[in-house]
Amino acid sequence: MRILILNGPNLNLLGTREPDTYGAATLSDLEESLRTEFDTHDLSFLQSNTEGVLIDAIQGAAELDGIVFNPGGYTHTSVALRDAVAGVPVPVVEVHISNVAAREPFRHTSLIAPVCIGHVAGFGLSGYRLAVLALEHHAERKRGAGSA
Amino acid sequence: MRILILNGPNLNLLGTREPDTYGAATLSDLEESLRTEFDTHDLSFLQSNTEGVLIDAIQGAAELDGIVFNPGGYTHTSVALRDAVAGVPVPVVEVHISNVAAREPFRHTSLIAPVCIGHVAGFGLSGYRLAVLALEHHAERKRGAGSA
Amino acid sequence: MRILILNGPNLNLLGTREPDTYGAATLSDLEESLRTEFDTHDLSFLQSNTEGVLIDAIQGAAELDGIVFNPGGYTHTSVALRDAVAGVPVPVVEVHISNVAAREPFRHTSLIAPVCIGHVAGFGLSGYRLAVLALEHHAERKRGAGSA
Amino acid sequence: MRILILNGPNLNLLGTREPDTYGAATLSDLEESLRTEFDTHDLSFLQSNTEGVLIDAIQGAAELDGIVFNPGGYTHTSVALRDAVAGVPVPVVEVHISNVAAREPFRHTSLIAPVCIGHVAGFGLSGYRLAVLALEHHAERKRGAGSA
Amino acid sequence: MRILILNGPNLNLLGTREPDTYGAATLSDLEESLRTEFDTHDLSFLQSNTEGVLIDAIQGAAELDGIVFNPGGYTHTSVALRDAVAGVPVPVVEVHISNVAAREPFRHTSLIAPVCIGHVAGFGLSGYRLAVLALEHHAERKRGAGSA
């Protein structure tokens, strides 16, 4: 499977930013760990702080088999990212490192989750791994439906 | 690991109720599939339509290593279930079969998720499997912290 | 027609509770009066104060020809009962003895009415009779559609 | 009993307007069917798209034994119609053809229902019949109270 | 001064409608009493239950020296009447017979008052008299400003 691991604003700070909340591992650690576990998949990685660059990336991944997307702070404010996800046929899974439901009220709603296939939150970096597994499962189900 | 798979109201209808939304597999299928995959764990299963029975079950599982909890319609209305989860030391993962963020507005907020360690939604029955994996990971992290 | 007359919390107090609002007739009076008028139907009666028991009853009536349901105080708070009604194919009519629209604001909205075929309120115990008539009419319309 | 069947805006379109929602029968069909079933009552019929004409009609029916009123789109916006209903001693039953609780949020509240004796919704044109039955029952109860 | 006394929906019921709230005097009593007290003014009177007729009346009074306007139930819902008042140069005083601030919440705001010169509420029919006095005073002030 060709999968894009897409990270939004401030996730480049992973490992240094509020380690109590986000842990000590960095984005490179995440990349290495996912490449090791899912070595039969074709994984690509992108992080950007700019909303437009993230939209470009989603549009550019329209032909892939899945996107694992942590939209960071744009989760709660970006209709444009929602439209990008809705505008491409690729299945998208929303991931959050922290348990956003337990933080400030403005983090409790996501503009993007309704157009994803599902979402995972609160499990630290292992959430990305669960998201890839969810995409695998989603692909199986679709193949099953297709062959039926 | 000793894990309780706890299902709330109407989930006994799985396989017959709105199969477009919830799929054709039943709760027994779920149990069988989880027992097969996680045969080294000690899994128990409970489903009830009654809020109080679910509270009793959570209190009774206080000594276990984890609860995978799909609170169904009580997700959005039950302070009592929230208090039960908050009142026991066992880690709880909230699971939803459908992508609740894409449904009616009253399904967008969870009273229970803030006191869980995390939540998973939208991946059909495979969400329960991801939740068990998340509990495994959570236990590893805690063991790591403990031995440090 | 097989019809379940299902009454929710506190309706066992009928005849003694706030008679100015709810009248002096009891639930037994209601049963007797409905059995007399609709003696060609197969009527069953259930009252419970417990949300989960009501959910069980709705699920258990899935094969019947209709449910007349007064959800009492659960009308305004129970997503789980709504899901139960939505999860069974039997047509459900919501009934209220008092004119809920003229009472406290929290009684003005029903979580359950949107998944019923219709609702009746304000006519005292005669509302149950109107609900049975509505189920009769609903069955006729469906038969008409079926034979066309 | 002298009863006014009063229909508000757009109900003259019955039979042609959104037949999926409102059915194929026309206002004339309704009139004929009610006159047949309730041939011992003195029924009058009025439909108007103008709020003021409906207010006039309610005031003019102050001496009747009942009004069956479908206020259409004015249900949710007209304080003036509410005041008219509250200002006359005749009992009024609010009727809706469709299950308004299952439609757009602005159709979920009625300004008029609180000053009616009750309301019926979701049963198609048979709702008017149920409303007449409710008025009959209301009159009986009042006679009972009067003779006591 | 040429002044229009304009009454909105249901005010033709004065004297018969809810006399506890509105008193026993009728619109004719009001007219007679105002004509007697203000016999040097040129008073005209209009009551209508129809929003459009009230708009027509306001437009037709554009050249008068004042309007005393009780918009009844349209007070709280009619942008169109607000636009009519704002669209003519004649000063308008809003009058309410009852103390609307002490009634249902939806009666606490007026769409029309912001485009009037002022408003009077709670003094029964004597409120109309106070409104005429207010128009007299307003005219004096304007004359004073003009001659300065």
Next chain:
Amino acid sequence: MRILILNGPNLNLLGTREPDTYGAATLSDLEESLRTEFDTHDLSFLQSNTEGVLIDAIQGAAELDGIVFNPGGYTHTSVALRDAVAGVPVPVVEVHISNVAAREPFRHTSLIAPVCIGHVAGFGLSGYRLAVLALEHHAERKRGAGSA
């Protein structure tokens, strides 16, 4: 009649504060003008910027025949003043110099008006005169009711 003319915060600035909104006349001008017009009444005057002093004044006027009260900025925020007005038997009329309905939204609601007999707004200082007339009329009505 013994009447207290009670003015709240910042009304001592009348004549100097925002004359476009409030006019050039001072509180002394108001007192003189009211004493001249109503020379058969026993008028007293008080202005204070302190909420507690206004409460004391209302309590102290419990035996009078009326209070004309401009609560200024406390209109929208003072439950304590509302309780004071509700706690004394004397009839109170709320007055505002400007048309508060046409100003900032927080000026559109009054905590005090619901416990007054009525209110007058928008007519400049002549509003106080109208309020005294309203109190006269109120007294007449009560005498009429008493002698009947």
Next chain:
Amino acid sequence: MRILILNGPNLNLLGTREPDTYGAATLSDLEESLRTEFDTHDLSFLQSNTEGVLIDAIQGAAELDGIVFNPGGYTHTSVALRDAVAGVPVPVVEVHISNVAAREPFRHTSLIAPVCIGHVAGFGLSGYRLAVLALEHHAERKRGAGSA
């Protein structure tokens, strides 16, 4: 094309009412100008201040090829007009002379626009011309779809 140009409350005041906001041209100027530009179309014109008359007009235009509708103040308050537009098959374009988005908050939402094919606001009387062009384009697209 047969097109109805339908104007709601207070638009008969065009040219005299708040010319800074609405310009100096009258409804007659508008009619003349549209007849000149679109002389191959069959244009009819109606203005009314009464909601019910506007509903009648929409129902009466059900067979036409389009309606250009400026609902004036009813835009924000009339469910009945919305139902009328939704109840007829003719395409409707909502027009506003002023830029309603830049005015009072209650003018920012339209109950009617969701059931129109589109809306135009802010361009003065030329908005009506744009609306006719939009109806022309809409007809072309439909013809295109039909012949395809």
Next chain:
Amino acid sequence: MRILILNGPNLNLLGTREPDTYGAATLSDLEESLRTEFDTHDLSFLQSNTEGVLIDAIQGAAELDGIVFNPGGYTHTSVALRDAVAGVPVPVVEVHISNVAAREPFRHTSLIAPVCIGHVAGFGLSGYRLAVLALEHHAERKRGAGSA
């Protein structure tokens, strides 16, 4: 006096659940301490996690002299419990161990308190003792009124 001490969901965890918030004493300690202090009263004790069981208990206590009720998490969500309390003549006092006003916003309002005679919160287990005293005082006042 015959008094029911009724505890809702999760209060069986007292002494083990969040001892910082709820203290180290258990429900048994509470029972013992109350029986000791009020040995001349006939006290009964019930705790349940199930809403319906609590409703049953309240109905069953209709003949007692008082209920001390800690509804736990149902305080904020249960119309059915409110209806039960309103439906029986026995005076009820609502108690909370913690100072609910200082916790999450959804704990700041009680659906049940309005139909109790009063409420006590924030004083730990001694709140139950104060509630019994309040019931004693309430009984005295009623006896006083009765003998007057």
Next chain:
Amino acid sequence: MRILILNGPNLNLLGTREPDTYGAATLSDLEESLRTEFDTHDLSFLQSNTEGVLIDAIQGAAELDGIVFNPGGYTHTSVALRDAVAGVPVPVVEVHISNVAAREPFRHTSLIAPVCIGHVAGFGLSGYRLAVLALEHHAERKRGAGSA
């Protein structure tokens, strides 16, 4: 114990103001009754209608062992009183004579309760007695903790 019994606006009217709601006893009766029951405590009493005087009193009582505080109408509006209570180390108990939860919605929330140790409402003047008992208990608990 040195305890201040502090009463806010309009509580000096006790015994005369709305006796149906507040009873016939006066503030002097309250003082006498409390001095009798708690004759081993050093009780002081203050009532003021002025917010600032109440703030001064709270600051002046910083060294006492407790304050029983009925903030009257300031309960719902005074951030300044809240800050005063939060700014002194003395424990404060909020008391209300009536069951504020059963009155107007604006009386349902307290700005001050969150910074008190607890609150009591609905028990008439006996609420003050319960509050003193609560302060006694609070002191015992603290002594217990201190000596442990």
Next chain:
Amino acid sequence: MRILILNGPNLNLLGTREPDTYGAATLSDLEESLRTEFDTHDLSFLQSNTEGVLIDAIQGAAELDGIVFNPGGYTHTSVALRDAVAGVPVPVVEVHISNVAAREPFRHTSLIAPVCIGHVAGFGLSGYRLAVLALEHHAERKRGAGSA
């Protein structure tokens, strides 16, 4: 006239994204069609997914005669784009391809429309043409005003 046709996020997907909603024509088709119809104007075209690039473009077009702007998903969330439009003297027309009023509630309000001269929505790509016509008309009116 020099006019910038500015398109925001995801509009580069035109023709491929949700063709049911947005049609099959691409941005190039739009450009060609507009250049053909308005060949006497100097049209420039820009599309970007990045908010800041759109702001730069608006600032860079300050000297032009008009901007036709489809802000896409930024319509509902971008104060920064609003400030850009408000900060330049060039007239801007907001365009939407779909009838945004008929879609999700968060698409019903525009932060940008209040600082545009007007807006057009629902007419597919022909909306851009109408917008250019609106700018032409706007320029004529301003020239007329200038020469007067």
Next chain:
Amino acid sequence: MRILILNGPNLNLLGTREPDTYGAATLSDLEESLRTEFDTHDLSFLQSNTEGVLIDAIQGAAELDGIVFNPGGYTHTSVALRDAVAGVPVPVVEVHISNVAAREPFRHTSLIAPVCIGHVAGFGLSGYRLAVLALEHHAERKRGAGSA
């Protein structure tokens, strides 16, 4: 420059109240420090817990060159103080010691800031110094404008 340093409720507690939030310096320290730094200005100081005294002080400072105002808890609740600031020509700067934006939601809005020239928050007592500097700068700008 003649400048009033005006402090509202509870600021007399500075140095003793919640030193973590407000620091250890007292109001006297503040006065001494400001007199030292701004020894060429004529500074006066006032603190009061009473809203009305603060209003009096603002009115009494109408002729000064500036007011530095920390309204404490009245910031969020006092329309009367807002009216006082708006009613005098002297420029006012609002100061808060703590970063109010990071505290409880009810502290996030100020009724007074909109009628000040600006506001400063979060810098401890040095905020007062910055406010004086802001008033100096404001005076320079006005002198510059005056001499131009």
Next chain:
Amino acid sequence: MRILILNGPNLNLLGTREPDTYGAATLSDLEESLRTEFDTHDLSFLQSNTEGVLIDAIQGAAELDGIVFNPGGYTHTSVALRDAVAGVPVPVVEVHISNVAAREPFRHTSLIAPVCIGHVAGFGLSGYRLAVLALEHHAERKRGAGSA
């Protein structure tokens, strides 16, 4: 001290954009004036219209001694910028040129201020100078705490 002066969207228009609100000085004037006054500090300057570039800049300034940040229109909408500020250890001061509290309601709240040390608004460009002074003071306090 090394300080970044960071300006958000549209602030490059300073001097040309709405000079009544923002003044005639440009960003270069600001830079020159700050460099002159604070010539012993190491000041850097950046302005960008792109949210992501501003986030990059904040992350890049993590080692500096302070940031003076005017987020422009992103103040009210950007969770991502808030997260960036919260994610770096450098103290940040929010500055606004105009008195945002006196403008449109959506400008009254800041998502960013809660994670800054404080904020300054309304003093034109001199606000930047005050912000640097506040950073100086903040550094002193921290040094003081460090050496203590």
